[in-house]
Amino acid sequence: MDIKVNFSGRAIRYTEEEIAVVVDVMRNADTLTQGVHMRDFESKFAAYQGVAPGSCFVTMNGVSALELSAQLCRFKPGDEVVMPSHTFTASAYPYIKKGATMVWADVDLLTRVVTAETIEKAITPRTRAVVVVHLYGYVADMTAIAALCKERGLILIEDAAQAIGSVVDGKKAGSFGDMSIFSFHSHKNLTTLGEGGMLYVRDPKLAALVPTLRHNGHCGFDYERPDYWKPAMGNVDLPMLDGEPMQPNNYCLGEVECALGAKLLERIDSINDEKRARALRFIDALADFPELEFHRVDSPRHNYHLLAARMTTGVEARDRFIRTMFNEKGVKCVVQYIPLDRYDYYRRLGMGTANCPNADTFFDSMISFPFQHWLTEEEFDYMLTSTREVLASLR
Template identity: 80%
Template sequence: METKINFSGRSIRYTEEEIAVVVEAMRCADPLTQGRHMREFERCFAHYQNVAEGSCFTVMNGCSALEISAQLCRFRPGDELVIPAHTFTASAYPYVKRGVRLVWADVDRRTRVVTAESIEAALTPNTKAVVVVHLYGYIADMPEIAALCRERGLILIEDAAQAVGAEVAGKKSGSFGDMGIFSFHSHKNLTTLGEGGMLYVRDPALAAVVPALRHNGHCDYAFERPDYWKPAMGNVDIPTLDGEALMPNNYCLGEVECALGAKLLERIDQINDEKRVRALYFIDALAGFQELEFHRVDSRRHNYHLLAARMTTGPDMRDRFIRAMAFEKGVKCVVQYIPLNRYGFYRRLGYGEASCPCGDDFFDSMVSFPFQHWLSNEDLNYMLTATREVLCSLHGAEK
């Protein structure tokens, strides 16, 4: 059957005002990178997050932010990092590249994110850092997790790539930890023309080296130059922390993307709220079907970046459901985030063992519905009707 509702890689449609901002930046921005739009986006984002000005840095994608955070951790041989196995691979491999050993933590069966208890169970005397992933748009129990990390003297990194705007205890996701990572990929609730990201760094001493790490080691000369062109237009140096050299990168985000990001930030709460209302409508309309178990959250703790459920009747029924939705109804549901320890890539690196039964159970039975912001009411209701009909059909077939 022809696909009626695709699992789109594009989350939102831009308004005419947002398009106008992009066009104006295309016409007038000078330079087209590292300019006033970058500074404005960083300032607006810090204000939105209620964190210190100068602590947020645009980068070309969320993975770039993770790469810089891994550098700032300055891992030593034998150091370990606790991270959920149930996440996207970009959450993990930047840290592997810096030589740290990964230790997998399980997720909560209901919320599908790590807890203070699951993190504590994975800690060892060698643990140096913890990565908390706010998967699907739901922010984890950060007050408890932050307290645990402070007590143990651990670096706390929040991967809030999917959870911009989500909040708990009056604070935004990505503002609890020592560092916070955000993604503005095409699939996210806030997106800057396909790619984009932001890095939050709490410690001013660490934040001071990020601009050079982000942009090829570019920095000012330490002396006054009578001739602005000598010895060169700009200096290049190796950023250092406590005498340790950190090799620079080129992770800059362009002015056009930054201009759009600052503008789109004005309606991110509206986008999140609208997605939450629709998610609750869909979830509540299926409350009579025990086969699908959703995570229902009626607050800004969940931005419903994704709409995922667990098929309580198991993997085989899940596969039959997705097959019927796709080939009989034209609705393309998907399965996401295979536990990383199952990938051959991570197994070959020695990370094939994990005790994560909740994450395994959820992945093996999960269904992720198309849930882009621009989905029409007609399409949403068609998907709802199709879901009901398929579940009734499968239920009858079981009998």
């Protein structure tokens, strides 16, 4: 098959200025990890998010940030985490590794994210934390969800891996929770050479632990030393939180990636705006095909990290559409985010039961179109024309 429009694993192309930043760090950085570019990226990211200085921490990927957030929850036996069933597996398993049990929450059928109502249905006396995933780039109703979590005394964590730059109620995705995470994976609107992540921690007491937890327990000595090399170049300690030991990790990101991330913050809003404008063009051009249901949002609340739709005429029609688009038009659409309760991994752990009819309905009829930022106008127009032709042929 001659693929004319591929579902690429790479979201953006870098500008010459961005490439120059990478080359400069490669040539001139005094250290290639844990240096000035890491601190600069963290500082600029906090400013971009509108959160307190010193509350954002670079990690080697989004999962590392999730692992740290799970560690800071300090789960006890029997603790539960409310988690959308319709998300990527990395949103969930770090919390299981730290001792929590997943309780699956349904999503809204149109927005494809959880709501305060679907979360409340999943809360039990054992609930310790709630994870809200801003899937596809759309921010959930965080004002209502934050109020619910505050009322119930629950830790609120935002998985904003796909939603950098999206805004609701005047605040950025990832600025509502007690903690939040971001991903700079190859698929994301901001990507630091394929991998990268960020953790936001609201509580200064918890935030103070993150550098040591992130970097092998390394820290400074708490006294003045006459010789900088004695008793060692630096200390390694066991971080403690309320008398409880916290085991360290190595979740560091290199200086090259950090410098690139800081530079990309200068154009992430324009990337989001351009993707949103193109998504709306695609959606509006298919308005006379109601069998393909999109989530149309003409505001910064959606950054259109992905362009997904639901085939309202059912699973068989969805499968015929994808098959025809690929075999006859060379356009590779995909299906994403099987409800996690269906995976063998979660079933083997006794977490294979869910009451999430909207998640099931959406996944079983969803289509994700190629939507990398660097898609050419010719490819975009061809995909749109092909979509119209295939939909018409299936009527």
